[in-house]
Amino acid sequence: MKKEHKLKLGKQSIWQYADAPESTSHIQIKKKYDLFIDGKWVKPESKKYFKTINPATEEVLSEVALAGKKDVDKAVKAARKAYRNVWSKLSGRERAKYIYRIARLLQERAREFSIIESMDGGKAIRESRDVDVPLAAAHFFYTAGWADKLEYAFPNRKVRPLGVAGQVIPWNFPLLMAAWKIAPALACGNTVVLKPAETTPLTALKLAELIQDAGLPEGVVNIVTGAGDTGAAIVNHDDIDKVAFTGSTAVGKLIQSSIVGTGKKLTLELGGKAANIIFEDAPIDQAVEGIINGIYFNQGHVCCAGSRLFVEEPVYKEVIRKLQDRIETLVVGNPLDKNTDIGAINSKEQLKTIENYIKIGKKEGAEFFQSACNVPKKGFWVRPTLFTEVAQSSKIVQEEIFGPVLAVQTFRSVDEVIQKANNTPYGLSAGVWTDKGSKIFNLTSKMRAGVVWANTYNKFDPASPFGGYKESGFGREGGLHGLRPYVRLN
């Protein structure tokens, strides 16, 4: 492998693709959004609104209500009323009808939702169009199917709903996370107060409009917007029966300690620092693609991102060379362009965090590589980044960066790599690449991670449970397991 034989890729290409942006002319975003409580749009008691921007252009998209304690209380009351009077009394079949309706409407408006998701969150339209929105619809479809079959989901048990669920979701998959939270809660007969992240509230608010169109009984789903304080108000509200949170481990720990002794049920889906393991006998070219999908999907804003790469020494040079060449072909830029592979970093704050970790990586003496691509002047951007020559004790190997930054280590034996892969406080996901089936089963059984992908990465399906070990949280979302946190069994 001599370095001088270089392929002319990416910037050196002689064929540059013309811009192919999605049109936004048909997109309707209101100038101001109120809170969605009891089936109606309600002004916040605080009279305060905050701006949500497009991270690719830094333009303001809309102003969104800031919910305070009183607003949250209103929402919880509405949810309780709806639970008591309507939703808990409906048969599973009737509940399913509503959820199916949400799923179908979401499919019908998929394009609109995809574009807004990309505008508000910065993710490439290729992903919001092909992953986020279809998968969100699929979650509603899948879970709707369970609503009238709960007695089969939990045989010989009496299944009852919990009551009112308070749900707080992150900014990396705004609509998809809303679907993951709302769908099982409704299917099992609970009502919902949901708070989207403050940087990405728009698709959740559009979902509220869609829920209105679906004719869901008032108060069954309430959507309140705001920042951390609003989330805390939901979590700490006395009349909440169940808290579901997806987000950072730090906040997850806070939530857990704040509800101790209250009897509230809790599921947490938190951070991760997943190991992606490449063996010598792996299909290398496909593994390289898997590494790319593992870490650069959604700008690396993925809790299950394969951010720690382990490569068996004999193929190390080959993998790195191929990885670098592949990185050069990634198109970074306007999220609404159909050719874009990597969109904008979600917020200025996150950009600072990522840049700081890159600084730390360099300081720690790691070998640094970044794509040579151009990035727009306005907006928040990080080129796909690779650090080699790192160790288990490097900070960039230990801490979740939540950005397009990959840290690469080598290994020599199966035992060594299992030990290193598990040597982290997290345990959400892992990947293993080998041609040998027995090696896959050996590894998957020893990996302390909720999801282990073999010869693929970042694949999701509503029928498959998702969740973590250790500081990556507890409880599962999706699949049959995803219903369990929303029911009381006798």
Added chain:
Amino acid sequence: MTQPHEALNFATVKIKNISIDQTAVVEKAARFQKRSIKKESKVWGLKLALNMIDLTTLEGKDTPAKVKQMCYKAQHLHDAYPDLPTVAAVCVYPSMVGFAKNEVKGTNIKVASVSTAFPAGQAPMSVKLDDTKFAVDQGADEIDMVISRGKFLQGEYNYVYDEIAKIKEACGKARLKVILETGELGTFDKVRKASDIAIQAGADFIKTSTGKIKPAATMPVTLVMLEAIRDHYYATGKMVGMKPAGGISNAKLALQYLVMLNETLGADWMNNKWFRFGASSLANDVILQLEKQRSGVYGSKDYISID
């Protein structure tokens, strides 16, 4: 330009078993189809695609007159469109090489000839060598040979290797394209192995198919072969060409192949020295699309000649 071939004996060459994950290859190939090619970049790509075509007629009923008509088309794809490139080559049976050579004299268009008892390759080595020498003597610039798939599937890799090496020798200055007939090989692992053998044995190009067997060229199988070429280049710095053939009949698909080429092997391969489309009807669809880009509307196919 041909590269001198060093080893004629398979025993001295090591072909590593490279495993290929089929699902991931199919997924990756589909991703190239999601690039949006419009406006100037589309026109550029379409013209390049035209210039990469091996305009082909390989039929039992081929006659000198038919070949002559095709050769005229090769030089005059669509005179109504100014400055259109010509195709890269015409591809015919050995018996037609002399006629074709005469027709394209004085142009940049190459004459390619299939050989080695195309398409089945079920003939003794001596016949294959004679077949090849005849085509070269008739003036063929390029030879498209078929490998012995039967031997390959029996595991007689050294036979396949030696066969290619011998034909390569018989080609002299003519560039050698080695047809793997991927539709008969069954798995991507085998496609990769056949690619590696062909490259090691001296192929100037590797080519998917004869066009007589289905499936012929597909994007995933072409990707596997492009990656074999890339690995060879990484290891030695030597370039090998790629020719998908059969089943590429519309412009959109051709552009998707070019996206795949652009993002796998890069700029150095984006020309007809290193990439060809083996096709008989692709040119006219490309012309139709170029006219559409120029005028804004789709014209009738009756305005485009069908030779």
